[in-house]
Amino acid sequence: xxxxxxxxxxxxxxxxxxxxxxxxxxxxxxxxxxxxxxxxxxxxxxxxxxxxxxxxxxxxxxxxxxxxxxxxxxxxxxxxxxxxxxxxxxxxxxxxxxxxxxxxxxxxxxxxxxxxxxxxxxxxxxxxxxxxxxxxxxxxxxxxxxxxxxxxxxxxxxxxxxxxxxxxxxxxxxxxxxxxxxxxxxxxxxxxxxxxxxxxxxxxxxxxxxxxxxxxxxxxxxxxxxxxxxxxxxxxxxxxxxxxxxxxxxxxxxxxxxxxxxxxxxxxxxxxxxxxxxxxxxxxxxxxxxxxxxxxxxxxxxxxxxxxxxxxxxxxxxxxxxxxxxxxxxxxxxxxxxxxxxxxxxxxxxxxxxxxxxxxxxxxxxxxxxxxxxxxxx
RNA sequence: GUGAGUGUAGCUCAGCAGGUCAGAGCGCCUGACUGUGGAUCAGGUGGUCGCGGGUUCAAGUCCCGCCACUCACCCCA
Numbered sequence: 519x520x521x522x523x524x525x526x527x528x529x530x531x532x533x534x535x536x537x538x539x540x541x542x543x544x545x546x547x548x549x550x551x552x553x554x555x556x557x558x559x560x561x562x563x564x565x566x567x568x569x570x571x572x573x574x575x576x577x578x579x580x581x582x583x584x585x586x587x588x589x590x591x592x593x594x595x596x597x598x599x600x601x602x603x604x605x606x607x608x609x610x611x612x613x614x615x616x617x618x619x620x621x622x623x624x625x626x627x628x629x630x631x632x633x634x635x636x637x638x639x640x641x642x643x644x645x646x647x648x649x650x651x652x653x654x655x656x657x658x659x660x661x662x663x664x665x666x667x668x669x670x671x672x673x674x675x676x677x678x679x680x681x682x683x684x685x686x687x688x689x690x691x692x693x694x695x696x697x698x699x700x701x702x703x704x705x706x707x708x709x710x711x712x713x714x715x716x717x718x719x720x721x722x723x724x725x726x727x728x729x730x731x732x733x734x735x736x737x738x739x740x741x742x743x744x745x746x747x748x749x750x751x752x753x754x755x756x757x758x759x760x761x762x763x764x765x766x767x768x769x770x771x772x773x774x775x776x777x778x779x780x781x782x783x784x785x786x787x788x789x790x791x792x793x794x795x796x797x798x799x800x801x802x803x804x805x806x807x808x809x810x811x812x813x814x815x816x817x818x819x820x821x822x823x824x825x826x827x828x829x830x831x832x833x834x835x836x837x838x839x840x841x842x843x844x845x846x847x848x849x850x851x852x853x854x855x856x857x858x859x860x861x862x863x864x865x866x867x868x869x870x871x872x873x874x875x876x877x878x879x880x881x882x883x884x885x886x887x888x889x890x891x892x893x894x895x896x
Numbered sequence: 897g898u899g900a901g902u903g904u905a906g907c908u909c910a911g912c913a914g915g916u917c918a919g920a921g922c923g924c925c926u927g928a929c930u931g932u933g934g935a936u937c938a939g940g941u942g943g944u945c946g947c948g949g950g951u952u953c954a955a956g957u958c959c960c961g962c963c964a965c966u967c968a969c970c971c972c973a
Contacts, residue, residue, distance in 0.1 A: 532971080532972085578973075582897095582972080584967095585966075585967060585969095589973090592973060593973085594973060676970095744968080744970090744972095747973060749973075750973065772973060773973070774972085800931085800932080802931060831925085832930095832931085833932050834933080835925080835926085840932095841933040841934055842933085848933080852931060853931085864933090869933090871932085
């Protein structure tokens with residue numbers, strides 16, 4: 519938790535912690551970045567390439583109260599880029615995040631951008647913010663009064679109406695950036711314009727994690743009410759060093775997979791529907807069972823999705839099941855077939871039915887219908 | 897962490913002021929249609945009414961506790 523920050527909500531109230539069978543206190547990771555940094559440190563990945571870019575996908579856990587678009591176990595797609603402090607890398611990473619959410623089909627997207635300075639210029643700002651908070655103590659909510667001492671930056675994203683009104687007059691971080699940070703931020707914006715990535719500068723975006731420096735951003739999508747953040751990220755130039763590595767500038771983002779899906783659903787996105795199976799094998803009588811089982815297996819080995827009857831029900835019932843499974847074809851094996859050595863295959867869409875050699879079936883399935891036999895082996 | 901709501905058949909839910917209230921629709925099974933689906937009709941299967949206490953002659957139905965889930969706040973993915 520060293521990386522995430524002591525006064526963040528994640529650490530203060532969302533840690534998924536429990537005692538395991540060995541009596542150890544275990545905490546499930548609430549986010550990915552520190553783990554990635556640790557893994558890179560432990561395995562010596564830094565230094566293998568001048569710029570190291572990584573991506574991952576995995577579950578994260580936060581002990582929140584679940585609700586629409588927020589789960590205690592959720593999936594994140596993470597992207598991290600190490601090794602360059604150049605604004606071009608910021609632009610590259612932000613553009614990737616933007617492309618991800620747009621390509622997936624999300625609507626009502628907005629990208630909010632800010633810079634929260636570095637360890638040289640931020641302290642001055644935090645101090646002024648603290649002073650500002652002290653002057654308005656009696657106008658702020660209880661939470662914010664605590665924040666004045668513990669973490670003044672958090673005053674900025676309080677959702678309480680009265681706090682928001684007060685904070686409108688608060689000093690803005692962008693006015694405090696040192697020359698280097700200001701220059702960096704200007705370049706990031708310039709590059710984003712170059713790449714046609716639309717964004718809005720929002721000095722209120724400070725992010726919930728302590729390790730960020732300079733660039734921070736958040737992407738929201740409409741549909742889930744207050745749970746509208748689908749991507750969050752930023753630069754963290756001091757984290758690697760903080761965790762025991764050589765000073766390494768870096769930035770990254772995390773995209774909430776479940777939340778993106780939930781947002782898409784809320785937006786009425788049509789997900790590709792279940793296409794059904796290739797073939798259902800109807801079985802009539804005990805003698806037919808082994809033949810059906812072999813056929814099912816050989817078709818599966820060819821890559822087809824196949825189901826067969828295991829309950830010994832009437833053909834009628836089996837056909838109903840085939841229909842329900844949206845089987846493209848139904849193969850029937852009963853007394854007649856066992857006698858003739860052929861198999862009755864029914865095209866469930868057209869209703870056409872033919873007696874075929876077992877060897878022909880894969881060709882017919884692949885073709886999606888009966889042909890006139892021109893290219894089937896005879 | 898704060899507040900609100902819900903938990904009755906596989907699923908979606910109805911059960912009005914405590915006494916045939918254990919139901920409906922869908923699904924599933926069987927048959928009408930002896931080896932043939934998507935429609936219709938008939939019959940049937942199916943529930944410790946979240947768990948544990950309490951009140952009462954009698955409790956899904958009232959009270960208390962617990963658990964789970966949902967929603968909102970906070971915050972975030």
